[in-house]
Amino acid sequence: xxxxxxxxxxxxxxxxxxxxxxxxxxxxxxxxxxxxxxxxxxxxxxxxxxxxxxxxxxxxxxxxxxxxxxxxxxxxxxxxxxxxxxxxxxxxxxxxxxxxxxxxxxxxxxxxxxx
Amino acid sequence: xxxxxxxxxxxxxxxxxxxxxxxxxxxxxxxxxxxxxxxxxxxxxxxxxxxxxxxxxxxxxxxxxxxxxxxxxxxxxxxxxxxxxxxxxxxxxxxxxxxxxxxxxxxxxxxxxxxxx
Numbered sequence: 001x002x003x004x005x006x007x008x009x010x011x012x013x014x015x016x017x018x019x020x021x022x023x024x025x026x027x028x029x030x031x032x033x034x035x036x037x038x039x040x041x042x043x044x045x046x047x048x049x050x051x052x053x054x055x056x057x058x059x060x061x062x063x064x065x066x067x068x069x070x071x072x073x074x075x076x077x078x079x080x081x082x083x084x085x086x087x088x089x090x091x092x093x094x095x096x097x098x099x100x101x102x103x104x105x106x107x108x109x110x111x112x113x114x115x
Numbered sequence: 116x117x118x119x120x121x122x123x124x125x126x127x128x129x130x131x132x133x134x135x136x137x138x139x140x141x142x143x144x145x146x147x148x149x150x151x152x153x154x155x156x157x158x159x160x161x162x163x164x165x166x167x168x169x170x171x172x173x174x175x176x177x178x179x180x181x182x183x184x185x186x187x188x189x190x191x192x193x194x195x196x197x198x199x200x201x202x203x204x205x206x207x208x209x210x211x212x213x214x215x216x217x218x219x220x221x222x223x224x225x226x227x228x229x230x231x232x
Contacts, residue, residue, distance in 0.1 A: 033219060040224075042119075042206050042208075042222030042223050043220070044222070102218075104162075107159060109159065
């Protein structure tokens with residue numbers, strides 16, 4: 001009965017470095033979401049997968065952000081050439097199916113600090 | 116695009132008392148979902164309560180209830196008999212039901228609730 005897990009929990013990167021953030025959704029969950037939560041703000045949508053297909057990436061702030069879910073389970077959010085404005089908590093959520101009536105379950109997040 | 120507004124950055128309530136957190140939203144859609152999520156410090160976001168817009172009856176979950184005013188686009192959360200464990204950030208969120216949307220959540224900026232003895 002494991003929930004959504006994310007790793008690492010904390011990441012410090014120097015400006016310009018590439019980072020990769022991992023999300024393990026609940027087993028069997030078809031839908032996976034990434035959100036970015038800046039300090040003192042609510043989460044903001046980044047991207048959405050249904051199985052391995054990335055159906056919506058309208059929230060990705062720049063082409064430095066890239067997400068994948070190659071086998072329809074684990075997902076990785078990659079940020080290239082990190083900037084200070086990328087500092088935030090990155091939340092992953094999964095749900096049983098793509099239908100809007102299914103609840104999204106959130107992971108604990110990865111706190112990224114860019115120095 | 117939908118927007119969610121929480122105008123109370125911080126609220127405080129005494130243990131065992133009742134507190135109401137406010138939320139307003141803007142949408143042109145007639146059917147949607149509204150949620151309240153709780154985010155304790157350094158812990159993950161959990162769902163407190165949900166409301167389907169087509170249902171007139173206000174949702175309740177134990178000590179948590181909502182006041183959903185569709186015409187006013189208002190969705191407040193009432194916490195009764197507040198407990199120390201209720202201290203957290205509370206986020207109001209909106210989700211469209213339109214076919215083809217990503218089921219993404221649109222969040223407000225949150226209200227930090229303090230519970231005092």
